[in-house]
Amino acid sequence: MPRRALVPIPSDDVRTSTSSSQASTETDISKCLLPWIDLKDGENPLPYQPVDSVLLTRSSHVAYLYPQLFGQPMKSTGLDSYRSLVLQWDCGALSILGVKIKPNEQSKAIQTVMSFQHPQGGFGGGPGQLAHLTSTFACIAALAILLDGADQSLINETCARIDRKKMYEWMLSLKTPNGSFAMHQDGDIDVR
Incomplete structure (x- = not known):
């Protein structure tokens, strides 16, 4: 595999909070990658570095992820159809980070997910959106x-609110004669 030098993503020289954050992240990542960048194929990597030599800014991750469980920042409204995917990613990341969601906030997050349920089965990317297999999996x-x-x-109550019969019927309606599934009604087919 060809090796490439670590170069920053090209900039248009317009400084924003996002571009500043990106530059800072690139610098942090580069520090971790630089020791390995000049290795030739077949060379042994540098001596073992303990995991504690890599800093995970856990509090920054949590501060970024946690608020997204309860709504979308105005700057993210373009991702409205991806809310189910973002929510699943946030929940998974917070779980990996060992964050325990407070019971009242847990209920609110569950309410958010349940608001994505489509009346004819499955879940959409957000409230009132077309049901989609990927969104259904994410929810x-x-x-x-x-x-x-x-x-x-709470588990029983939440599971009772999922209309499994309609979801099953909806999923069967997406199945094609060759065994693959359309991602949504009249949608693209995914053979995975």
Whole structure:
């Protein structure tokens, strides 16, 4: 595999909080990659570095992820159809980081996911949106993460709110004669 020098992403010289944050992130990542950049194919990597030599700014990750469980910042409204995917990613990341969501906030996040449920089955990317297989997977995965370790009554209540019969019928309606599934009604086909 050809090696490439570490170069920053080209800039248009317009400084914004996003471009400043990106530059800072690139610098942090570069510090971790530089020791390996000049290795030739077949060379052994540098001596083992303990994991604690790499700093994960956990608090920054949590500060970024946590608010997204409860709505979308105005600057992200263009991602409205991806809310289910962002929510699943946030829930998974927070779980990996060991963050316990407070019960009242857990209920609010579950309410958000449930608002994506389509009346004819499945889940959309956001409230009132067309049901989509990817969004449905993301919502069910987010609920599984949110309900991990939850009180059994909350688990039962949440599962009872998922219209499994309609979801099953909707999923069968997406199945094509060759065994693949359309991602949504009259949508693209995914053979995975």
